Amino acid sequence: MIVERSELHELVDALPADQVVRVLADLRRLLPSPATEPVWPPVFFGMGADKEGRTDLSMSVDEILAGGFGSPRS
Numbered sequence: 001m002i003v004e005r006s007e008l009h010e011l012v013d014a015l016p017a018d019q020v021v022r023v024l025a026d027l028r029r030l031l032p033s034p035a036t037e038p039v040w041p042p043v044f045f046g047m048g049a050d051k052e053g054r055t056d057l058s059m060s061v062d063e064i065l066a067g068g069f070g071s072p073r074s
Contacts, residue, residue: 050064
């Protein structure tokens with residue numbers, strides 16, 4: 001492994017300047033992408049708005065469930 005790594009270093013050092021960008025892009029494609037920090041809150045977070053446009057759903061969950069959440073309406 002050490003021999004191959006040394007050869008790689010030598011080859012990189014011997015590259016013409018105009019080839020460095022292309023070779024660098026190829027090498028980056030071979031490597032796994034770095035782990036990113038999760039974003040909080042995620043894009044979808046919570047229930048959003050109901051059909052009537054209410055957005056206080058999480059604060060009014062008891063009232064909503066008592067009113068028949070999910071039951072057919074007339």
